[in-house]
Amino acid sequence: MSWLRALKHTARTGMKVERTRLEPLVALRAAVGLAIVIGFGLAFLGPGAAASSAFGAFMAAIATFQKSWRPRPVLALASGLTLAVSTFVGYLVGSSHTGLFLALLAVWTFAAGLLWAAGPTAGIIASGNVAVMLVTVTLPTSVAQAAGHAAMIAAGGVVQALLIVLFPIRRWGAQRDALADALAAEADYARRLRHDPVCAFDPQPLMRARDAATVTARQARRRPAELHGARGLAERVRPVLASLADPAVGAPAEGPARDRVRELLDAAGTVLDAAARAIRHGDPVRLPAPALAVLKSPDTADLLTGAPQRAARRLAALLDDVLETAEPRSGRLVAPDESMLRPTLTALVPTVLRSVRAELHPDSPILRHAVRVTAVACAGYLIGQALPFGHGYWAPMASVMIMRPDFSQTYARAVARFTGTLVGVAVATGIVQLAQPGMYLSGFLAVVSAGLMYVLMRTGYAVSQVCVSAYVVFLLGMGGVRWDQTVPDRVALTLVGGLLAMLAYALYPAWETPRLRTRLADWIAADGRYAAAVLGHYAAPADARRADVRTALLAARDARIDWQDAVDRAAGEPVRHRGLSRAAADGAGEAVAAFGRNAMLLEAHLPDRSQAPVPGAAALAEAVRADTEAGAKEVRERGVPGWERVRALVTEEGAPVWGARDPGVLRSAGVQLLDALDEVSEALRT
Incomplete structure (x- = not known):
């Protein structure tokens, strides 16, 4: 693919709007947490502290939306506390000497880049902390204020974590969806085997269900019974389905035996779909009687012999186990030692260090990403300080949020971020000019913008950036900063940050x-x-x-x-x-x-x-x-x-x-x- 075609492809990808299931209640909870910390900060501590706590609550909520199977309160706390530490250390270093802050920025950014070795969730949280640190270190004016701002940032994460604990929404919902998707994928596979006995099966749903089934010791004691066991049975159903359908080891390609195999596969799909629906919604299993009749039919023994007959009997037994396991509140007890246990965050540290050390070689895409993002963040910071704009931190902040270890995501996000910034700033500017909001109304508009971002986060990066840009404009307006002092700076420096990110990948790529x-x-x-x-x-x-x-x-x-x-x-x-x-x-x-x-x-x-x-x-x-x-x-x-x-x-x-x-x-x-x-x-x- 030529560079021109690659750029067109990534631009289209960045502007793509996806149709996905929205989670308005989860977004509302995150927005309420943000509103609580902003309101408390404005009422008792002033707009500067309110902005700090808002950044902490904002990033903590974003962390809870990441694709991770860890408890959401843990993610919120980890994001808020690490951002608080970054802000406090950044102010202590940056307040004394610009060169020292640049060195700290390089170390912090390089470490954040390497954390992609531990997975995308760790990489996204670390990158977000570096980006927001560039903003929050400019808010305090003394060490005491810096400590206070760090405490407020941490408090924002604590508030989000407490809301998740106090107001759980669809508890175990992500795990239910993962297991239900695996069973539904098996059902679809069974139906496709009726027409194509050697069709392919994508193991991704089963792998995702396995990841979801790996829990902490505390989660293992509280996990619903219907989420334990069905995944392992689905794993064992798949080869039985394939062996039953394959003409080489199963029934002949045509004839009465093949017709019975098709009936069995259709019934298996019905049973697996019923189990998936029951697990997804926590409802009793509702299974059409004809499907069970086919699986239990005595005629099968007359039509199938040898390996196909053994596979049919094995399939019926496994599907019985799936139905029993999928029945909500079945009374099955799950001992913690029966589960695949996930280490705690502290116990995870040695594993993360081993993963990072494994990437410390010249050909590693993770190491190349860490080098790229570090060079771009430092260059962007120097360029932002040299340009005749205020808020020079926006250039490196944009770069850090855009850059990913692979080419397509980096270029797509660069286009999406700049476009989303233009639209979001234009919309927010129009609202500011029309409404002339004061401190509290600006805070309210910031919360609304953040809430919309939480709702639409998974529909596309460009859409979310529209809301983020409006959120920043309103948040800064809360502290009395006029829109015409920030809008031109933000647009120009966002463009600079995006161009630096794209140029860095072109000069120092990690091609797949x-x-x-x-x-x-x-x-x-x-x-x-x-x-x-x-x-x-x-x-x-x-x-x-x-x-x-x-x-x-x-x-x-x-x-x-x-x-x-x-x-x-x-x-x-x-x-x-x-x-x-x-x-x-x-x-x-x-x-x-x-x-x-x-x-x-x-x-x-x-x-x-x-x-x-x-x-x-x-x-x-x-x-x-x-x-x-x-x-x-x-x-x-x-x-x-x-x-x-x-x-x-x-x-x-x-x-x-x-x-x-x-x-x-x-x-x-x-x-x-x-x-x-x-x-x-x-x-x-x-």
Whole structure:
């Protein structure tokens, strides 16, 4: 993609308005918290303290809207307290010497950039703290006032946290939605299998549900019963659905058996949808009787035999468990040690430090982002001070809020922020000129603007920036600053900050395109370890551990999501493919997905511990593991893998390995695994 096309694409992306479900009650609660701290500050402490507390409450509320499974009060407190510390330290350093403040800004910004290694929530909160610190350090005039302003900022976060505790809205709502989405995705998959027996399944909903199911010890004691267990059952339903539908291991492609399979898949979709609705709304399960009749029909045993019959029985049993688990207030008790426990914030520190250390190498996109954002923030601060405007902090503040570790988001947000600033400032200016608001009316208008931003935050960055710009104009007007003293400065310096952010990424990029081969190699190796773990279960059923298969599957899913995200980011980058064209990436991705799917079909029929080892399974497991590891290395080095070990086993050369009793299903699966690997090689030759 050329630079011109990339810029057009990112501009359209930045201006996109998304249709998403709004959360007006949550936004109202956040706006009420902001109103409380602004009103208290104006009534008892003056407009300066009110502005400080407003920034604390504003950023604390934004933190609670991030996509995180941690308790919302914890996010609000973390945001408010870290911003208070940043403001106080920033004033102590900045009040004595500009050079020292610039050094502090560099250290603070670099640390905030590295915190993206801990995830987007930590990165967004840290970036927001740096941006707001640039404003709040200008408000106090003494150390005592700086301490007071820091206390008010922290109080703003405390108020937001208390409101969440006192007025919970749809408790466990995000976790309910994640689990319901996973079950609904399974239902959609079951219906699509009726028409396309080898259709693809996106594991993202299941991964999101797993993240939601990881809780703190305190949450584990309070979690509703219906949120425990259904996710694990959904994970086990998926391979059974696939094995039932696939003509290679399930029912024939046509005939009465295939018709019964279609009926079973449709009934499974109905059951899973009913469970999803019950979990999402906390209501009893309402299931149409015909769906249960199909699943329990005795005719199934006459129409299906062998592996399809076993899959049908397994599906009925799993769906019974899903319905029992999804029933609200079922009385099932959940012990904390049965849950996947999430560490507390203090216990998370060593993990974050390890993640940051892992990114300290020249090719890391996180390190490059930290260097870029630090250089831009410092340059923007110096430029803002040198220009004949007031409020020079707006240039670095805009840059820090715009910049992200990848190209598309940075450029899209730069366009969206400038456009949103123009519109928001124009609207706020018109209101100020017409209404001539005083201190309290300006505070009220600031709260209204912030409330609208909370409501519309997830509809698009440009829309939210309209409200944020109006909020800042009204907030500064609350302290007596006239609109004509701030509007031209804000617009011009926002443009400067956006241009600096875009220029920095062009000069010191972290392109995803050259890393596509590495991402593909990681996925191949992870899928190979998953397939080998499954085959190892066939080789030694008595000694096998399902936990090993589960761990390998999760690693393969993570690698697949990393690959898909990398392909999406690379699609908008203005660089050549550098060794992996778009067509090759698409073909190789489909082939590796097919390889993983074949391994999943094998997982659906794992033998019991009492069964005898399957001849040839151990040799095939070792061949798959060795070939995929070697193949991944070839892909990284721009070569084309050959898969010789697997080929030797599943062709005529490997006949003696399987023994006299040919394990038909397993050997057939080996052929399918090899076919998928050959398709990977064929795609890489294009």
